Amino acid sequence: MITILFFAGHQETIGKEQIEWNKAGVTISELKRDLQEKYPALTLDQSMAAVNEEYAADDTMVNDSDIVAFIPPVSGG
Amino acid sequence: MNKKRFAITKEAISIEEIINLVVNPHAGAVNTFIGTVREFTKGKQTLSLEYDAYIPMAEKKLVQIGEEISEKWPGSEVAITHRIGHLAISDIAVVIAVAAPHRAESYEASRYAIERIKEVVPIWKKEHWEDGEQWIGDQLEQTAYPTGKPEKEHLS
Known part of the structure; x- marks a missing residue:
């Protein structure tokens, strides 16, 4: 089981701050693909992923009990 | 108030408190950057x-920026607090204080900190206008992630 966090526009698109996802052992890009299948309105192309609070590349493997966050382009300051 | 050097807060930020986190006997300059809520962006009015x-993760990335500054400008001390939640026009969104032995590095490090915040710190702003609202996603106020995502060297 992995936890997936959504922020800003993503959070509004799917109406949730986080979901539990019952499929570990996939890469970030596979996870993005699966999520977009489940939530067609979600656009993750411009977003970075973070695994356990650190930016992660598309080929990073997501393991059981990891926390994945999708980070849309940031706009702090 | 938060006494951490690198913090995200839901409260109004006290500039003085941020400065007090970095003042030290080796410093000959303390530079503060104060980011405020702008009402007019290219003529368009923001209400809040x-x-x-x-x-x-945002606090971790602020700590990372502090570490980068310590490496680039040895002897400097940095504190950064960013506010979240609902902010009104001219409210303070971010305060950066850099204490350094001499003024030149205090200016440079302060500039570096705000640019890095806009690249790597997971904070998002939503502008509310008279006729709508939108999450703003343009790093450095230009384009979304210049190359589609933060550059590799920014991510470590």
């Missing part, structure tokens, strides 16, 4: 703003 953050 909302900031959201991935708080634990």
Whole structure:
């Protein structure tokens, strides 16, 4: 089981701050693909992923009990 | 108030408190940068703003920026606090204080800190206008992630 966090526009698109996802052992890009299948309105192309609070590349493997966050382009300051 | 050097807060930021976190006997300059809520962006009026953050990761990334500054400008001390939640026009969104032995590095490090915040710290702002609202996603106020995502060297 992995936890997936959504922020800003993503959070509004799917109406949730986080979901539990019952499929570990996939890469970030596979996870993005699966999520977009489940939530067609979600656009993750411009977003970075973070695994356990650190930016992660598309080929990073997501393991059981990891926390994945999708980070849309940031706009702090 | 928060006494951490690198913090995300839901409260109004006290500039003085941030400065007090960095003042030290080796410093000959303390530079402060104060980011405020802008009412007019290219002629379009903003009524208010909302900031959201991935708080634990955002604080980690602020710490990382502090470490980068310590490496680039040895002897400097940095504190950064960013506010989230609902902010009104001219409210303070971010305060950066850099204490350094000499003024030149205090200016440079302060500039570096705000540019890095806009690249790597997971904070988002939503502008509320008369006729709508939108999450703003343009790093450095230009384009979304210049190359589609933060550059590799920014991510470590």
